[in-house]
Amino acid sequence: MPKVSVIMGSESDKEIGDKAVQTLREFNIEVDYRVMSAHRNPEELSEYIEKCDSEVFIAIAGLSAALPGFIASKTIKPVIGVPREVKLLGLDALLSIVQMPPGIPVACVGIDNARNAALLAVEILALKYDELKAKLLEYRSKMRGR
DSSP: OOEEEEEESSGGGHHHHHHHHHHHHHTTOEEEEEEOOTTTOHHHHHHHHHHOOOSEEEEEEOTTOHHHHHHHHHOSSOEEEEEOOSSGGGHHHHHHHHOOOTTOOOEEOSTTOHHHHHHHHHHHHHTTOHHHHHHHHHHHHHHHTO
């Protein structure tokens, strides 16, 4: 089954990261869940990205929110950034993620919206895995019934 890496910039992001992991597991997607800072341990993070067999990365970060861009600069796999509300209502993190330089794209979801990041990862994977496409259609159908 496909694999998604959920990486948080610090342990304080765990509450948000848990939401992404829970959603991915609802779709039976294997998750590699880690805390790695682009600022505090960039060499370890670079090595992880280089050796990682995940197909999509979800990066959760606040403040300068360098993590999603750092990951995107080291891989051609899709990276989804989740800005955290830490300061400035999360707008600092949101702007850091959406204002990536040309050639290093990062998808971005709403502030603290890790569930949508996970669903976007599932949508990306559903392009390759038909069983995920079917699960997404079922999920959307259930949402309409609410």
